[in-house]
Amino acid sequence: MKNSANDYRLEMTGISKSFGVVSVLKNVNLKVKPGEIHALLGENGAGKSTLIKILSGVHQKDAGKVILNGEEIAPKNTHEGQVLGINVVYQELSLVNDLSVAENIYLHKLGASKSWMNWKGLIHDAQELLDSLGFKIDAAAKVKDLSIVQKQVVEIAKAISEDTKILVLDEPTTVFDPNDVKKLFQILFKLRDQGVSIIYISHHLDEIFKIADTVTVLRDGVDTGSMPISETDKDGVIHLMIGRELKDLYPVRDIKIGTVPIFQVKNLTAKNTMVHDVSFEVKPGEVLGIAGLGGSGRTETAKLIFGADKKKSGTLILEGKEIKTNSPVDAAGYQIGFVSEDRKEEGVFLPLSIRRNISVTSFKSISSKLGFINVDNEYKKVLGLIEKLNIKTPNSEVNVKNLSGGNQQKVALAKWLSIDSKVIFIDEPTRGVDVGAKIEIYNLINEVAKKGVGVVVISSDMPEIMGISDRILVMHEGTFYGELTKDQFSEENILRYSIGEPLKQYN
Amino acid sequence: MTLTLKQQLSSPAGILKFLVKYNTIFIFILLVIFSALISDVFFTSVNLSNLLKQVSGIGIISIGMLIVILTGGIDLSVGSMVALLAVTFAILVNIFALPLAILMTIVIGFGLGSISGYLVAYQKMAPFVATLALMTIARGMSFIYSKGSPVTFTTVGGQFMSDFANNSTLGIPNIAIVFFIIVICTMVMLRYNVFGRLIIAIGSNEEASRLSGIKVNKYKFLVYAISGALAATAAIIVASRTNLGSPNMGMAWELDAIAAVVIGGASLNGGKGTAINTLMGVLILGLIGNILNLLNVPSYPQQVVKGAIIIFAVLLQRFESK
Known part of the structure; x- marks a missing residue:
């Protein structure tokens, strides 16, 4: 040496x-x-x-x-x-x-x-x-x-x-x-x-x-x-x-947010994770961003609401009525959607075709009472979504594992768009997705919101969450530390709340 | 399907791809040709009809095994269940009217399968362990109920079943017809029914299924119950063929069923497999036994050949996934 x-x-x-x-x-x-x-x-x-x-x-x-x-x-x-x-x-x-x-x-x-x-x-x-x-x-x-x-x-x-x-x-x-x-x-x-x-x-x-x-x-x-x-x-x-410029990556949309919240969460606390005392509401047509550092409990919050984790206490109110989501089955029954951040492990069925991936949530609308699938309807629905989401594939029978990350993500989204969700949670919508597909996914989120769905987007990508959200909640150590309105959006503010610091006061 | 058959077969690479993709059917055809060349007896109606009769029982439980394997599970209890349910059927048919006896046997099979299903789906027991336990329980019970010796059919109903099981319709053995009907129903179910599609989804990615709002536990429970009901159907058929129910029936059939499903290209990890390919797997295994019998090969070497064929079939499938 x-x-x-x-x-x-x-x-x-x-x-x-x-x-x-x-x-x-x-x-x-x-x-x-x-x-x-x-x-x-x-x-x-x-x-x-x-x-x-x-x-x-x-x-x-x-x-x-x-x-x-x-x-x-x-x-x-x-x-x-x-x-x-x-x-x-x-x-x-x-x-x-x-x-x-x-x-x-x-x-x-x-x-x-x-x-x-x-x-x-x-x-x-x-x-x-x-x-x-x-x-x-x-x-x-x-x-x-x-x-x-x-x-x-x-x-x-x-x-x-x-x-x-x-x-x-x-x-x-x-x-x-x-x-x-x-x-x-x-x-x-x-x-x-x-x-x-x-x-x-x-x-x-x-x-x-x-x-x-x-x-x-x-x-x-x-x-x-x-x-x-x-x-x-x-x-x-x-x-x-921080200190980046927002690029014009984020499509402008005409925002029509309802006045009455479509979905409310009150004092939600988890049994097995750090999530505690989470309260928020989302209005129809609103894109609510949830920011925070990795490990702050964002994904856990979404999973808790979706019934994939056990709750200790708290209330969920959908369209004015209290609901219980003890399992994802319940949540899906109430037309609450959840697009997982872990696309490969939890989001898509890699060895199955695009058609089979998309229709897995929507059998109710395309099958008879005895469970026989109306294949014509299925194709119609699936091909419609493939075209609408601009999923790049020769046909609906291609296995999802052969698609690019962006297109896989669109398939994961399509699964929940094929049923008429009332509230949809999208965890890291564009992780591992190239820029072109990103813009398409943002457009899609906007379109969903326009239909009057309450959209909750969780993202670690600060420009992204500022670019697409109408309002941002910031998580810190398992609960919401602060809320940012559009005029308060800045990476610095998000970061400050994320690490449990108050906002800097400007005069 | 992006290419038509003609396009696929227009280049050597395409042909190879085609052969690999449909390798089970390809192996099956090769075996048929080989058998026909090697033995004059093979293509006689007596032999073919015997072959079909021999595979029908195992074939039916293989279909049950397939749907369990599609969810990523396994059912080791089916062989013993055949013994227990064959004995059960023999006892019941001697007491009750035939339709009632059949119905009761199938319901009992469904119930026994439900025990595995409950343990796997709701108690989170490993499928291998739960069904291994059921396997020894069922075998033990079959000896207890039969007091160790076969129970012979004694009634008119039993006689009717025996005739049915040993006769043919339009040249096809009746029990093979039952088997084929079950295969066709399963094909339809896996393709066009929500139940079939969801069990494939579960086997392909259980967590994604759960997060898609699918009642994963319910379906996992049901596949074992159905496997039990199919074991009952197989039991009725094999008992009827010999006019009795014996506790020694179905020995190691679970292994043949697994082999048939695997030769048929299914993945033991779940999510991949079809009824038609399982049918091919069953026929391939049956054919090997049949041709080796015709060649007077003793049963021990037969087992070696069977094992070699399984390895060959699965190795061939690995090309497909590449």
């Missing part, structure tokens, strides 16, 4: 990465010193995760250089990354539930070690490590019996059990209470003082200003600035995170 000319441990320069036609990172630089906590900031989709995944070996860069301790590296998988001393604690937990804590912490070593388990040593080492972190966790316990906070700690223990040179934490504190956060910070400070370089991704600006030494901000796949934390403040960082 030779000494580098400067005092950086890690230098990522000119990193670019595209997925298909979507360019995620453009010429990004990130430089981290030994023994510093380096905050990586940016909105959802700014490219933070992709950058980290390139560092750790999950993805491979298209262009640019990664230099670790003066030597160029290009890990082809996470194992190679780990060997180089790069460890990542991911947002989604990557633990094996049915194994013990100790096995999880040393999982990467188990495969490489001798054939027989050294249980005593394994548990002893793991326990020592956990104790040193200051959290009370039994190394012999099964991971599935741990709380979510404990799991996160195990995840961190796993990452530092190695000879770690660079430790990346992606939103590690979303599940922690303040006390745990303090403990975590102490661990991080200790590691920093031992010379570990820590890259810390978080949306909590307060945290960043408490622990970080340096900050780098990404926006739309470009790094917009990097500086010591002492040289900036919250407003400065927020400014770097």
Whole structure:
């Protein structure tokens, strides 16, 4: 190992990465010193995760250089990354539930070690490590019996059990209470003082200003600035995170919003998720935007209303009448639609044809009492929708898996447009969709609203949600933190509410 | 269908694609030609009629297996159910009038299938486990009720069923006609009936189905119940052929049924499979047995050949998905 000319441990320069036609990172630089906590900031989709995944070996860069301790590296998988001393604690937990804590912490070593388990040593080492972190966790316990906070700690223990040179934490504190956060910070400070370089991704600006030494901000796949934390403040960082122009991506529509709400939600609280005390209403013809950071409970709220998650308390009122949606069957019966953000897993039937996908919600209107489908009606309906939504396909019998993302999304939408929904929830309407299809989807949303449907759109894409909504509610930690009317729309305001900050007062 | 048959067959690549797509029918035809060349007895009406009689029972439970597999499940209990329901039918037909005995047997089959359905759909038990339990329960019960020995038909009704099961109409064995009717009904149901379309949707993506407002549990429950009712139908047929119900009937039939469905191109993950292809799968398995019998191959090597054919058929299907 030779000494580098400067005092950086890690230098990522000119990193670019595209997925298909979507360019995620453009010429990004990130430089981290030994023994510093380096905050990586940016909105959802700014490219933070992709950058980290390139560092750790999950993805491979298209262009640019990664230099670790003066030597160029290009890990082809996470194992190679780990060997180089790069460890990542991911947002989604990557633990094996049915194994013990100790096995999880040393999982990467188990495969490489001798054939027989050294249980005593394994548990002893793991326990020592956990104790040193200051959290009370039994190394012999099964991971599935741990709380979510404990799991996160195990995840961190796993990452530092190695000879770690660079430790990346992606939103590690979303599940922690303040006390745990303090403990975590102490661990991080200790590691920093031992010379570990820590890259810390978080949306909590307060945290960043408490622990970080340096900050780098990404926006739309470009790094917009990097500086010591002492040289900036919250407003400065927020400014770097936003500051785009709204493009004329968003079609103008003639808005006719009714006066009486078509759908109201009062004090809705979930049984199994963080969603609590959610209240809102949507009027016929209105497009209501729900913004917030990933993990703030937006999708969970929609699923709760749709009956896919269990409710603890709260009231739903559709057209003035109280309704109960204990299952998606109930919700669909009340003509409430839900287009899932997870298109492939929850939205479409990939191996089935477009026709079969679309008609799955509308059999009532195209079949006889005995359940026999009137195929003529079905084709008429499906072909009509294909034409109307401009789904690009030679015919209705093409399997959905062969369509592009944008066209798959249109199929998912068509499923709910084929029945006359009264309220429709659309979660991330254009994720992974190219620009052309985006505009078509926006037009579609407008058209649906025009028919007097109450449309609720959940989106992480700020320009999008400002471009299409009549009103925006912002979620923060499981409930609505604030509401923005059209004249208040700005990325800064959305971001402030998203991270639990009040709006800035202008005179 | 974007291409007409003629267009498809106009290039070598097209022909290959065509063969891969309709591989079960293709294998079936090859086997028929091979059988006819190799044995003079094969194309006699006696042999063909025997072949159809032999496959009808397994064929009917294969259809039940198909609709269960379409939802992504599996029903291991059908073989034992055939034994239990054959014994049940033999007892009932000796007591009650024939139509009542038939009806009762089918209702009992539906009820037994409902137990699996309930465990899978509402208790979230793994289909493999729930139906494995039902499999041993049904086999045990069939021995208990029959006291270990076959129950012979003794009444006029029993005699009528026996005659029906062993005779033919227009040259086609009556029980094969029953089987074909069930295949046709299932084809129609899977294509034109909401029930059929929804079970395919569930097998293709259960979560998306749930979020589309489909009563997933109800349909999962029903497919096992229907599989039970079809096992009852198969039981009545096989009992009637031999004029008795025996607790040893249907041994390992669940495996043949699964094999037939898989040879027919269905995916064990659910969402993919058709009745006509399952029919082909049943006939292919039957043909292999038949031709090996005609060639005087002992039964153990027969099993080896059967297994090899299953592997070959499934490997061929992998081309299709590419």
